[in-house]
Every structure is written in structure tokens, then in C-alpha cells.
């Protein structure tokens with residue numbers, strides 16, 4: 001299981017949108033995907049038409065009230081969800097009494113590591129809290145989701161410094177990759193910013209950029225991934241391209257993110 005977190009310290013930059021639709025894009029390629037909602041707002045939970053309040057949720061897993069397996073829910077969209085409820089915010093306080101509270105999610109995910117190809121972690125905007133620390137501790141890649149608008153580059157550089165500091169403090173070894181989103185190619189500012197991001201982040205930046213699209217807003221409002229609302233849309237294409245690019249990603253330590261599995265016929269299994 002490869003664990004990825006979608007992260008930025010900025011609110012509203014598209015983390016949840018990327019988490020939900022990238023998860024669905026991987027699911028449509030026969031990948032086994034677990035989406036973990038780490039935000040007490042529960043937006044990823046709502047975006048999959050689930051309700052985190054009425055049954056076991058991530059808070060219960062992090063506080064050892066229930067096992068991860070019994071809190072995971074199957075969705076009609078080809079992916080599984082570990083939902084969030086508002087009470088997840090209480091974990092911040094509870095964690096003050098725990099030894100190494102930032103390792104709880106990592107340890108819980110080990111129990112289902114054989115059951116999924118991917119775990120995608122949708123992080124809250126607060127980058128220095130214990131929930132984001134849990135996400136980073138569990139991840140092999142942190143995807144810094146950057147809205148291609150004004151001041152985005154400065155914000156992204158600041159966020160990367162924070163995550164690098166967290167990695168050092170935790171002794172964790174995750175790679176940081178940058179993904180541009182909410183891109184509008186009609187604006188000069190958007191095009192220039194994307195170029196600036198590529199020159200600043202170089203190979204750490206995904207070639208795929210998620211374009212701004214009303215379909216993504218509509219899909220979230222209807223509680224489904226965009227692939228189910230508009231399978232032939234540009235947004236579905238963007239997330240399909242991102243899934244393929246992700247699978248070809250090579251980690252800084254020289255390992256491929258996806259170990260090339262070989263099918264029974266002897267050819268590498270496609271993503």
C-alpha cells in the first residue's frame with residue numbers, strides 16, 4: 001500500500017477535490033483505494049455522500065475505540081472511505097495525553113496494508129497540528145496542492161519548508177511533490193504562475209495540472225466523484241492523467257512508487 005497525503009497549510013486550495021477525484025481515478029483502474037478523511041470538516045466524507053456522524057469514524061480509530069477495519073466504509077464509487085466526524089477535532093486535546101500521538105494513524109494503517117494498493121489522506125488546512133503530523137508520518141509522498149493564483153508560489157514555498165521541518169523533527173522520510181490546481185489557462189497570471197512553479201520546483205512538480213472546472217464543484221455538491229457525474233469531461237481526463245503520472249513516479253531514494261507487478265501472463269500489470 002502506497003500512502004499519499006494531500007496537504008497544504010492554505011485552506012480552500014483544492015486538497016479535498018484532488019483527494020476524492022484522484023482516489024476515484026485510481027479506483028476506475030482496478031486499484032484498491034482507501035480514502036482517509038483527516039479533516040474534522042468531513043468534506044471528503046460528504047463528497048462521497050457519506051455521513052461520518054452516525055457510525056464509527058477516524059476519531060474512534062485514533063483513540064483506539066474501534067479497529068480500523070470496522071470503521072472503513074465501502075462507497076458506491078469503487079473506493080473505500082475512513083470517514084471523519086466533527087469530533088475528530090477532539091483528538092488534538094486527547095493527543096496531549098498520548099505518547100507519540102503522531103504515529104497512531106501509521107500504526108492503524110498497517111492492519112489493512114495488504115488490502116489496498118493506495119491510501120490517500122485528505123488533510124486539514126492546519127499544517128502544524130497533530131492530524132497533519134499523523135498524515136505525514138504515515139506517508140511516502142506528501143502532495144502539496146497549490147492553487148495557481150496570486151501569492152501561490154510564496155505560500156507553497158513556505159508550506160514546503162514547514163513540511164520539511166516536520167519530516168526532520170519526526171525522523172520521517174516522505175517525498176514532497178507539488179501539484180498545480182484550479183488552473184485557468186485563459187488568464188496570463190495563471191500561465192505565468194505555472195511556469196514559475198515549474199522553474200522553482202523542477203522535477204518535484206507534476207506535469208499534470210488540474211484545471212478549474214465547474215464540473216468539479218457540481219460533483220462535490222452532488223456527493224460523487226467527477227468521473228461519475230461527467231466521465232467524458234476534461235476534469236475526468238485530468239485525474240486519469242494524474243493517476244498514470246503518479247504510478248510512474250520515482251521516489252527520491254531511487255525506488256519506483258509502484259513496484260512493477262507482473263500479471264499471470266508475464267506482462268507488467270497496467271495501472
Ligand SMILES: Nc1ncnc2c1ncn2[C@@H]1O[C@H](COP(=O)(O)OP(=O)(O)OP(=O)(O)O)[C@@H](O)[C@H]1O
Pocket residue numbers: 010011012013014015016017018039043123124125181182183210211212213214216217218220
Ligand atoms: N479545479 C477546480 N475547479 C473548480 N472548483 C474547484 C477546483 N478545485 C476545488 N474547487 C472548489 O473550490 C472549493 C475548495 O476546494 P476544496 O474543498 O477541495 O479545498 P480544500 O483545500 O480541501 O479546502 P479546506 O482547506 O477547507 O479543506 C470547493 O468549492 C471546490 O469544489
Ligand SMILES: [Mg+2]
Pocket residue numbers: 015016017039043044122123124
Ligand atoms: Mg478539504
